[in-house]
Amino acid sequence: MRAVLSKTVGGPDSLVVEEVLDPTPKAGEVIIEVKAVGVNFPDTLIIEDRYQFKPQRPFSPGGEVAGVVEAVGEGVKGVFKGDRVIAMPGWGGMVERLAVRAETLIKMPDAMSFEEAAALIMTYGTSYYALKDRAQLKAGERLLVLGAAGGVGAAAVELGKAMGALVTAAASTNDKVQFALELGADNGLIYPSGPMDKAAQKELSGEFKLASGRDGPDVVYDGVGGDYAEPALRSMDWNGRYLVVGFPAGIPSFPLNLTLLKSVSVVGVFWGAAAARDPEGHRANVADLMKFWAEGRIKPRVSRTFPLERAHEAIQALSDRTVMGKVVVTVES
Numbered sequence: 022m023r024a025v026l027s028k029t030v031g032g033p034d035s036l037v038v039e040e041v042l043d044p045t046p047k048a049g050e051v052i053i054e055v056k057a058v059g060v061n062f063p064d065t066l067i068i069e070d071r072y073q074f075k076p077q078r079p080f081s082p083g084g085e086v087a088g089v090v091e092a093v094g095e096g097v098k099g100v101f102k103g104d105r106v107i108a109m110p111g112w113g114g115m116v117e118r119l120a121v122r123a124e125t126l127i128k129m130p131d132a133m134s135f136e137e138a139a140a141l142i143m144t145y146g147t148s149y150y151a152l153k154d155r156a157q158l159k160a161g162e163r164l165l166v167l168g169a170a171g172g173v174g175a176a177a178v179e180l181g182k183a184m185g186a187l188v189t190a191a192a193s194t195n196d197k198v199q200f201a202l203e204l205g206a207d208n209g210l211i212y213p214s215g216p217m218d219k220a221a222q223k224e225l226s227g228e229f230k231l232a233s234g235r236d237g238p239d240v241v242y243d244g245v246g247g248d249y250a251e252p253a254l255r256s257m258d259w260n261g262r263y264l265v266v267g268f269p270a271g272i273p274s275f276p277l278n279l280t281l282l283k284s285v286s287v288v289g290v291f292w293g294a295a296a297a298r299d300p301e302g303h304r305a306n307v308a309d310l311m312k313f314w315a316e317g318r319i320k321p322r323v324s325r326t327f328p329l330e331r332a333h334e335a336i337q338a339l340s341d342r343t344v345m346g347k348v349v350v351t352v353e354s
Contacts, residue, residue: 025115025332025350026079027068033333033340035068036082044120046094051126053108053119057139058332058350059085061172062267065340067112076112082336083114083350087129087138097123105129107138111293115332117352127307130315140172140321140347145310146303147266147292148176148242152184153306154295155288156240156262160185165229165238167253168245169206170197170345173266175322177242178204183318186240189232191249193342200345204322208232217248225249229256240264247271254279254287261285269342322346328353 024041046052064082066072090104100106100123107127113119129138152158164181168174169190181188182205190201190209198209210232212225229252230237236258243250243263247270254263254275263285280287296303313319324346327335332350339348 022117028079033337036333048095050094052092053088054091055088055352056135057087058083058114059139060335060348081115085143086114087135144172144176150292151264151290162239163187163233164240165189166242169201173244179319222252226252226255245270246273251275263287266290
């Protein structure tokens with residue numbers, strides 16, 4: 022079978038497509054014929070050894086896949102050949118066939134496409150865990166989303182609206198803000214690209230507060246980091262919750278006295294570890310997401326697709342931060 026492989030540390034151009042042996046199912050495993058692979062920010066990090074996990078090379082990137090069960094190992098119950106499923110292997114998904122533990126699979130709704138399915142769980146799972154479990158977002162609260170046109174940011178906008186929040190979408194270009202408004206955001210603003218001095222940060226903080234209304238946002242969803250973090254924190258209302266989601270603009274730092282002055286909580290969001298530690302809570306959240314999807318309250322926006330041979334281009338598009346919504350790699354057997 023064909024597989025996209027990281028054999029040396031490097032960027033997307035370091036990836037190669039090679040023939041490897043087909044997997045066989047061990048006890049408790051199934052083999053999935055992969056149809057689509059969601060591309061996420063961790064894919065850009067893991068091939069450069071900058072992610073929390075560093076798998077042994079050669080390995081394949083790709084943390085979420087959708088496909089069809091092709092073979093079932095000994096002892097597997099409730100999963101059958103021909104089932105349409107979603108799997109979250111963490112990495113290893115950019116292949117034609119994948120072995121996974123049967124109990125980790127998520128059944129796909131009949132009406133859901135493979136591209137949608139491969140673009141759903143990681144971004145919406147991260148954002149729902151962040152907003153529901155970590156921020157305890159309530160209807161009527163004000164939510165500010167940084168990076169609102171990216172995968173997790175767009176999911177946060179849709180989920181914030183589904184949960185009854187007033188959503189302000191912040192992004193780096195007018196096209197990205199317009200995209201977030203089409204997702205349902207109540208308001209939007211464009212923030213500067215690149216480094217900002219203290220004066221520019223202070224000005225941006227005022228814009229965040231003004232756009233969010235009243236005394237600023239109750240919850241900040243920060244999937245960007247960098248120089249945007251302190252302005253967002255300064256803009257927050259009393260008893261706000263600041264969600265630390267990702268750092269494509271760099272790992273930020275800010276004066277801790279700001280958290281004291283506004284009684285603000287800075288809350289980390291590590292969805293993958295949370296799902297592993299609390300599988301029951303994870304299953305309940307996935308059930309909520311499937312309900313939201315069935316009701317039309319969320320819908321993954323797949324802006325670009327690439328065939329397996331061009332998977333490096335898909336990851337590069339994400340690295341360049343030009344993507345709105347999700348990028349998916351499609352696999353033709």
